[in-house]
Amino acid sequence: MSAKKEKHSWLSFGMLKPLDWLLLAVPAAFAIRYVPAWKNETLLFIITGIAIIPLAGWMGRATEHLSARAGHGIGGLLNATFGNAAELIIALMALAKGLTGVVKASITGSIIGNILLVVGASMLAGGMRFTRQTFNQTAARISATLLSLAAIGLIIPTIFHLAADRQPGGWSPQAERNLSMAIAAVLFITYIFWLVFTLITHKELFVGQGSGKGGRGGKEDPAWSVSRAITILVLATILVAFMSEFLVGSVESARESLGLTEVFVGVIIVAIIGNAAEHSTAVLFALKDKMDLSLGIAIGSSLQIALFVTPVLLFASYLFGPPMNLEFSLPEIAAVALAVWIVAEISGDGECNWLEGVQLLSVYLIICILFFFLPEPAHVQNGKSGTASRSAISQTNPEPSQPRRSHL
């Protein structure tokens, strides 16, 4: 395809992918939101969810093309920072509305979804085609160890709460927030070191991953001009922001009418929506026996969520919305720890097969079953945010001093 043809037809059919038919959901979402006769919270929730999927995909592709243009170093940095921009925007919206429980649940869900669902589906798909697939063992082990570090960072605040609670007056929300802030800083700085490692000192270990982590197959499209990439990125970001605002605004009502708990929505649904575009790319790479790229997308995305997005959200929460902390509920911690454990075992030997994909999907299924059966936390049931302080760890950790504005 020549550049001439692209100039003539800016949004040529050659650029559209099958997922893009879902873009029809975007105008539909606006309609449902603003036309009083059609206003339906549950439908809005579903439609905006659907709309975000292709938009996230476009944001990713634009980032990828921009990275390719910018060169390896800056490009990798771009990918590493904006690779999860869609999840970040959704989470910021939820944070602004005080839905810290949903924010934490979606962090958990993104991490688990990437390393279990995406990697599992990729290994299974690739394993149907190839008896045995290999990938760079050193890169995989370092990524898995960083995931363990991230899991440790998410476990320690809850251990602090459990231990400090045994002393009267030993635990306070302020102490929890300070501890969380300190840990978030450590995770963030470690992420920067990770970037230095993958983009500068040991980039040869990650060379197969295009212009940096989270390559979304940029090599398969003809290169976009910088202006096109930026325009598409800005447009997509604005639309994702609107869709996120609608989505989060309708979460409460939709949740009740669909009979799902807040944690289930965060862990399963928000996570899948935000990651869907990456999901398909990772699976496609696996089918082409490029497990390095596949794992790079999935595990790299998890690392970005845990070591970059989570600290950024925590810092941002001090600017607007109730300050967040890193205290996750017991099921969330268990899910993350067990997921990281299994993934470290599977990726440790540099090869995989279809059964390992099945194993990861089985663990994901078991975790979904757990979150499906878990009841709604009291503070959400009653609308009384103070009730949660009765129990040391509630289902999702509320900020007891701030009432949830989205409660009825």
Added chain:
Amino acid sequence: MSAKKEKHSWLSFGMLKPLDWLLLAVPAAFAIRYVPAWKNETLLFIITGIAIIPLAGWMGRATEHLSARAGHGIGGLLNATFGNAAELIIALMALAKGLTGVVKASITGSIIGNILLVVGASMLAGGMRFTRQTFNQTAARISATLLSLAAIGLIIPTIFHLAADRQPGGWSPQAERNLSMAIAAVLFITYIFWLVFTLITHKELFVGQGSGKGGRGGKEDPAWSVSRAITILVLATILVAFMSEFLVGSVESARESLGLTEVFVGVIIVAIIGNAAEHSTAVLFALKDKMDLSLGIAIGSSLQIALFVTPVLLFASYLFGPPMNLEFSLPEIAAVALAVWIVAEISGDGECNWLEGVQLLSVYLIICILFFFLPEPAHVQNGKSGTASRSAISQTNPEPSQPRRSHL
């Protein structure tokens, strides 16, 4: 040995192994059970325990010979399904009498016993003779990862209980059973995929293990005819059924007179009895530098218990006896998780030495010490099954709605 000679002397001395002298315990057991003057519960417990050991061995050998006749695929399936038939029968008997605590403890004990005691003894024995023994690293890693998946499946129900309990009305026995049923289904389906993997798609990784997993050295006996194998299998099964019925019937009294807790009996004693035959075979293989076969027997048996026998017991419990769930007590979960952790570490590099055998045996010893010191759960002490619901997790998880029929 020719087939003619075998026809003449059906149970020739050539077939007897040293363990078989214990078969004398079988008639002794019948005598003690039915002759009023000799009836002694504690003695019955001990004698039937001894009697099951060689019977389980015969069941295994018959299954092995049947598998060899049936060919690799069906043979492997036979081994995989009936390899732990003795444990399954004992557990079904206990289930029928409502002793779900003993059932769960014996599941835990079989898993731990196989991967710590059997593997440890094998590595130690082999390590006395060989400086370094190797085994197929890929097969070992996949097995270890599946064990981790099984451990996750056994941990999640307890996490559900802990988390759901924080909401008034958040937890109910019904929810626990549904969750357990769903997880059991996932484990069972994963087991079927495991069979497809080891018997069909990747069988070359497991080729060294005779006609399938759990090879009991079938190659060393001359092949039995199908009719002989089936006859011996049926006879042995019937006798094991009787022995199990006596054993389980006498567990309560024997336990009290010997001063052992129900959990200790299940975890240590029942597990050792059911696995003794496999134990000796695995150690013998290790002494012959056939660690692949040795590990295949031990770890394969654990996987069968966790992914096949446990779901089958759960499904069966809905047919007779109180419905079971997958909620294990904290010490049981800790024991399984720690055992799986250590085994994954040791088997991950494809080689072993005598010190690794010592390490596994040390962990097993520490776990035995733990279960030795643990007190009897309240509901067993008082005979009031309802008491257990006071605490979120009891020592062994009772089914509060069903009184234990074997209580005095």
Added chain:
Amino acid sequence: MSAKKEKHSWLSFGMLKPLDWLLLAVPAAFAIRYVPAWKNETLLFIITGIAIIPLAGWMGRATEHLSARAGHGIGGLLNATFGNAAELIIALMALAKGLTGVVKASITGSIIGNILLVVGASMLAGGMRFTRQTFNQTAARISATLLSLAAIGLIIPTIFHLAADRQPGGWSPQAERNLSMAIAAVLFITYIFWLVFTLITHKELFVGQGSGKGGRGGKEDPAWSVSRAITILVLATILVAFMSEFLVGSVESARESLGLTEVFVGVIIVAIIGNAAEHSTAVLFALKDKMDLSLGIAIGSSLQIALFVTPVLLFASYLFGPPMNLEFSLPEIAAVALAVWIVAEISGDGECNWLEGVQLLSVYLIICILFFFLPEPAHVQNGKSGTASRSAISQTNPEPSQPRRSHL
């Protein structure tokens, strides 16, 4: 340097290392302790802490030279037994004063400090110079697995307490002590097997580590005579004993004036003081691309603490001071388990880079943050040792029957 020159100038400047200027703290400590006008508990704490660092270094070098003289077998045994003599002396002093909380905290801190701080600093320092450093994978894996065994041994007593506590009268301090004694015996015996493995049957795996584990660079000094080595060792030991007595005697007051908790002092400060000499040696070896020696010092030291020093302390506690048990607090257990988990992952592939060093240091930092924020346990705050029995697990596990003699 010839032997003649050494005879003439016994403590020649050629033997002094930079750390040795800290030896000036020794006379200073005596002065502060015994001159009434200068007596200041906080200053004494700091000065004795500084004084122990070079003294521990001299003890280590004397042990190393003695080992080199004694030959590989006995030498290795010497190193393995007295390698952590400084920590043992400090802990015995604390035990004699009834400060079991500090003793346990310093055990935890030594283990974590060695495997996270020392290994992390070594990998980081070496990684600045070398892109990739390798080490014997088998030796590293066996050491990591033994660490896991040690962690299991330290976790089980707390699990016993949690589980047994659910029964009224199920838990008793006596049972906890018996369980701890049994487990300590298992750990101690495993340590002896470890010595047989590293010094006799598989010593070729550890040949690079001089005359045994914990080589402190003995090859770089000219060999000392046996009399010199013994004299220096005895002198240094006597001085360390005095310094420890001063240090432990001043811990309570210094702690309060510096605003640190007892656990923080034990985990962070005592551990760093006792290990400082080893720390510098390990980092130096890493800079010379001798990761085997570096890891041997650090991980070997942790193993010695966990499998040798801890059981010895427990046995010794029955001779003087209140009998100790192996029940550690929840944060201590979590810290040890997570540290062992991360180290096993990092050392499993036989190679390392600077980012893995950063990861270990990040985990160490997160653990420090946790212990920094943890409040002082009630029993220490109030001086009432009985208060702690209110909660199943207190911050540090007190011996409720013995009041702390060092309380004001």
